């Protein structure tokens with residue numbers, strides 16, 4: 001093409017914001033510098049550990065990931081610019097069932113499938129420009145990582161914190177494996193919302209998380225910088241209830257050692273109102289009562305079936321209450337009363353002791369049950385009278401609050417409920433038939449999974465020696481490859497003789513390996529410690545290095561992890577602290593849970609066809625626009641309803657920024673260094689700049705309303721366009737240089753590609769990543785002020801200073817608040833106040 005045309009084309013292209021060209025250029029540069037985002041090893045700077053939850057390598061990033069990482073990346077960049085030694089790593093939670101499913105359906109080995117997905121997602125992350133220190137990458141499915149899971153397991157076993165027992169477990173038929181209690185949501189599998197979880201009896205490995213129940217609960221108070229919602233969910237999950245254990249003796253002849261029923265109650269103050277004892281169908285005594293009573297056994301079996309069904313449906317509270325009278329009796333130790341023993345379908349063996357005292361007058365469920373079966377209902381608590389001489393009417397039943405006093409309760413009558421609970425628990429303990437106690441809803445963590453793609457549990461079974469741990473020197477127990485995987489018939493590893501058959505380290509005889517693998521939540525319980533020292537092959541990590549980086553200053557992820565990952569990792573930290581490995585009690589100082597991304601009012605899902613692909617967005621609008629949109633569309637903790645037009649709008653804004661700097665960058669090279677003697681227009685721009693810096697800085701340190709930060713930057717750009725043609729050289733050229741430079745700095749955490757390009761266009765040589773974050777001058781950010789003379793009866797008394805553009809009322813108020821005016825009008829009647837806005841006030845007095 002002719003020379004002139006070429007020049008014209010080039011000029012046009014320089015005017016155009018070509019995100020793809022800019023992002024390709026910088027992406028290549030950044031990839032060439034492996035140390036670019038590396039944390040410093042020995043640094044005098046203050047440290048800052050910012051972390052986004054590591055993804056499962058499904059193969060492609062979804063938009064929720066992009067939002068999560070865009071928040072963390074903006075913060076990491078902001079902290080670098082503020083002079084911190086930032087740790088910002090990324091890794092892969094890469095064990096788990098989808099890899100096995102892929103192996104079954106596509107015949108790809110899980111390891112190959114997983115590593116391929118990781119490679120792809122890493123490319124996507126790099127294309128999006130996330131500033132991760134890849135030298136610390138952690139991949140949980142590799143032996144260099146999972147050997148430490150095994151090492152921890154051995155330590156836990158030594159300390160009695162890992163144990164094996166046969167128990168009823170949750171079984172997902174689709175996953176073909178056991179689930180932890182935390183993985184059952186409303187009776188369904190956490191991965192299969194349409195699949196009811198079954199109960200099976202299996203031998204399983206458990207971690208004794210209940211040993212830390214009280215500390216996990218108490219330390220929630222230390223987590224003031226966590227969302228209250230997450231703390232509440234954990235508090236409820238741990239479910240502490242304070243109550244008492246009371247022994248009821250069986251009436252009549254009994255087997256030795258089996259002569260009492262221990263009841264758990266949170267309301268021992270109502271014990272004089274107990275009119276029956278209720279046992280769970282699985283209570284051991286029930287088996288004895290039914291041994292020679294086929295009729296009773298049939299009824300109990302029926303109750304068991306009903307309970308199992310209700311459990312599988314999720315809410316045992318909703319069950320229609322049924323029971324059967326055993327025609328046996330137990331004796332209330334407080335008053336010697338004989339109470340009939342019933343078996344009921346709503347009493348659970350795994351809550352309390354599996355036995356309750358039924359107090360129909362003061363408990364909803366007991367009331368319902370007593371009405372149905374005609375059991376007596378006896379009032380033992382009455383509400384407080386509003387005042388002393390008022391007689392109390394009997395309350396409507398059941399009366400369940402603690403706000404009352406005891407009646408019909410022997411020596412305890414007239415005590416208030418709270419006091420009675422204390423005294424009656426003490427009394428029971430004194431007489432040896434009970435005591436105050438605490439129970440928790442939290443159960444031990446079942447970690448055995450009958451699947452292949454997980455960490456092998458490092459235990460052996462020997463006919464002579466029983467359970468034998470694998471010696472530490474033999475770690476890692478490598479997960480074998482080329483294993484035939486099916487979802488039926490139990491653990492795939494059990495079908496690999498080379499794996500199963502081994503030698504007992506104690507007796508030298510034959511032994512079998514454990515063929516279950518660990519729950520993948522073990523992997524994520526401590527992975528963030530490994531980032532601090534990712535290549536250590538002598539220990540999971542070096543304690544001193546971890547002591548420098550921990551706690552994590554800011555952790556960012558989805559609320560769906562509130563119970564699972566976030567409770568397990570707190571537990572793991574406390575265990576490691578007790579082993580002397582870490583010094584912190586809690587791993588995470590501040591937690592942020594970002595909102596979900598939806599489209600068209602619904603969660604993005606393949607079946608609804610409303611999935612927005614990050615790759616497609618990046619190809620159409622660029623990484624900067626895609627990222628910036630996820631931050632701009634709404635506050636990061638809110639649900640974001642995706643709009644493609646919104647991304648387009650963000651791209652137009654970045655185009656405006658690009659064109660402004662492309663056109664005005666040369667003005668940044670002005671010889672003038674001082675920003676002096678500005679015109680009012682220029683002063684306005686300068687003020688706007690300092691206000692914007694203040695706004696963005698405050699948002700980073702406070703509520704993270706990046707949407708308003710970005711809106712403020714947009715306003716600044718609008719004002720710049722309005723001002724551009726009125727620049728009065730040369731003094732204002734220095735201002736133009738200053739404002740462009742700061743605009744780029746402000747954009748750097750949100751749109752790093754464009755910011756780097758513009759930084760270079762401005763002739764800056766220093767790496768933008770660590771360029772100092774701009775400071776605002778409070779004086780310059782202050783709204784402009786004007787002086788207004790105040791007259792009293794036409795005579796000048798004082799001058800007040802008010803912000804420019806103040807309302808008449810505001811000016812009047814300022815004048816009246818002035819001391820000189822106060823004394824000038826003291827004791828006089830104000831007839832009239834004349835305000836000439838922006839000019840003067842005259843107060844007429846008599």
Ligand SMILES: [Zn+2]
Nearest residue numbers: 172175189192
């Ligand atoms: Zn499942």
Ligand SMILES: [Zn+2]
Nearest residue numbers: 462465504507
């Ligand atoms: Zn042996």
